Amino acid sequence: MIGNLETFQNELAASGFPPLVNKRAGAGFQGRITTRDLGPLRLVSLTTPESSCIGRQRDASDSENLAVKVMTRGRTRIEQGRGEAELGPTDLVLLDPARTLRFESTAAAHVTILIPRRELRIRPAQIDRLIGVRIDGSHGPGALVSVLARESAWSATEFREAEALRSAAAVVELIAVALEARLGDEQPAPDERLRSRIAGYIETRLADPDLSPPGIAAAHNISVRRLHKLFEDQPLTVAALIRRRRLERCRAELAGSGRTVTAVAARWGFSDPTHFSKLFKAMYGYNARALVTSNRAQTTKTRTAGPDKDGGDQGRP
Numbered sequence: 191m192i193g194n195l196e197t198f199q200n201e202l203a204a205s206g207f208p209p210l211v212n213k214r215a216g217a218g219f220q221g222r223i224t225t226r227d228l229g230p231l232r233l234v235s236l237t238t239p240e241s242s243c244i245g246r247q248r249d250a251s252d253s254e255n256l257a258v259k260v261m262t263r264g265r266t267r268i269e270q271g272r273g274e275a276e277l278g279p280t281d282l283v284l285l286d287p288a289r290t291l292r293f294e295s296t297a298a299a300h301v302t303i304l305i306p307r308r309e310l311r312i313r314p315a316q317i318d319r320l321i322g323v324r325i326d327g328s329h330g331p332g333a334l335v336s337v338l339a340r341e342s343a344w345s346a347t348e349f350r351e352a353e354a355l356r357s358a359a360a361v362v363e364l365i366a367v368a369l370e371a372r373l374g375d376e377q378p379a380p381d382e383r384l385r386s387r388i389a390g391y392i393e394t395r396l397a398d399p400d401l402s403p404p405g406i407a408a409a410h411n412i413s414v415r416r417l418h419k420l421f422e423d424q425p426l427t428v429a430a431l432i433r434r435r436r437l438e439r440c441r442a443e444l445a446g447s448g449r450t451v452t453a454v455a456a457r458w459g460f461s462d463p464t465h466f467s468k469l470f471k472a473m474y475g476y477n478a479r480a481l482v483t484s485n486r487a488q489t490t491k492t493r494t495a496g497p498d499k500d501g502g503d504q505g506r507p
Contacts, residue, residue, distance in 0.1 A: 198223060205234045206255055206304050207287060213242040226343060229358030232304040233343045238295065245291040255304040256317070257285040258365055260327065260339040264298025273322020280327030280336045284320045284369060301343045309362050311425060312369060320369050331368035338364060351481075352446020359438065384410065385420050389431070396436050399459045403428050436460065437473050444481040451478045 198221040203209060205225050212219070222237035232255075259268075260282045268275045268283055269292040275283045285291065287304075312320075327336035338361055349357060388410060395401050406428065407417040421428050436458045443454050452463045455478075460466035470478040 201225075206232060207234070207302075210243045210245045210291075213244075214240055224343070227354075228342055228349065228361070229355040230306050230309055231358045231361060233339070234302045234304065235299070235343045236302065237299045239297050240295065241298075242294045243292070245287075247288065247290040254306055254308075255287060256307055256310060257287055258303045258305065258335070258339070259283050259285055260301045260303070260336050262299045262301060262340055264296040266293055266295035266298055266300070268293040268322060270322035271318065273320075275322055275324035277324060280333070282325045282327050282332060282336055282339070282368070283322060284317070284325075286317075286321050289321070301339045303339055303361070303365070305362060305365065310366060312366060313424060316369075316373060320372060323372060325368055325372045331364060331371050335361075335364050335368045350446065352442060355442045355445055359442070381420055384412075385424070388417070388420070388428075392428075392432055393435065396432070396439055397458055399461060401432060401459065433469065434473070437470060440466075440470065440478065441474065441481065444478055448482075451482060
C-alpha cells in the first residue's frame with residue numbers, strides 16, 4: 191500500500207519494526223509498504239523517499255525478531271551496534287530491531303526479512319559482531335540471499351503451507367551461511383570446526399531413532415563430556431538440537447504429506463505419540479493433529495473445486 195508518513199509508520203509498526211523518527215519527512219512524504227509471510231518469516235518490501243531516521247533502543251523482550259535488510263535500489267548508510275554499513279543495490283545487513291538504529295538513504299527500495307531469533311541458530315556473541323556490518327550481495331552466499339529475498343517478497347503468497355515452511359527453512363539456512371561467511375576470513379577454531387561437523391552429522395541422521403549424545407560422541411572419537419562441553423555456549427544443547435530439528439521436520443511433513451501424526455512422529459524418531467504431541471504443542475502452541483486436519487481440509491477444498499468451467503464434467507452422474 192502507498193501512504194503518507196503517519197500511515198506508513200503505522201504499517202511499519204504493525205509489521206514488527208521499531209518506531210522511527212524521520213528528520214527529512216515532510217508533508218508530501220509518500221512511501222510504499224507491502225508485507226507477506228513465508229512460514230515463520232515476514233517479508234516487508236519498502237519504497238521510501240530520501241530519509242534520515244533514528245530508532246530508539248527498546249527493551250529486548252519487545253523484539254523476538256532479527257532483521258536482514260536487502261537493498262534493491264538506491265543507497266543507505268546504517269549505524270547499529272559497533273557496525274557501520276554503506277549499502278548499495280543487492281547488499282544486505284543484519285539488524286536488531288531492539289537496538290538503537292540510525293540511517294540515511296537516498297530514495298530507495300529494499301526488502302527486509304524478519305526472522306524469529308529462535309530460527310537463526312547463531313550464538314549471541316556472533317550476532318553482536320555481525321549487527322550493522324555490510325554483507326556483499328553481488329557474489330557468494332550473500333548473492334543467493336539477496337536474490338531469494340527479492341524474489342520471495344513477490345511470490346510468497348503462491349506457496350502452500352508445507353512449501354512455505356520448507357522454503358523458509360531454506361532461506362534461514364542460506365542467511366546463516368552468509369552471516370557465518372561474513373564473520374571474517376579468520377580461521378575457525380578447532381572447536382568450531384568439530385561442532386560444525388557434529389551439527390551436519392545430526393542433520394543427516396535425524397530419522398535414526400538411536401541418534402543420541404553417546405552415539406554422536408563415539409562417531410567423532412570424543413567423550414560424551416567433551417561433546418556436551420562443545421555445545422555449552424550454544425543456544426541449544428545436543429539433545430535439544432536433535433529434538434528441535436526433528437520437530438521442525440515433523441511440522442513440515444504434517445503440513446503437506448497427508449500422513450498420520452503417529453506415522454510422521456515415528457519416522458522422525460518419536461516412538462511415543464503422546465510425548466511427541468506434548469513436545470509439539472509446547473514448541474508451536476498448537477496440536478500436531480491440527481496441521482493434519484488443516485491439510486486434509488485444504489486438499490478436499492481443492493478437489494471439490496476441480497471441474498473445469500468449460501463444462502467438461504457435464505453428463506457425469
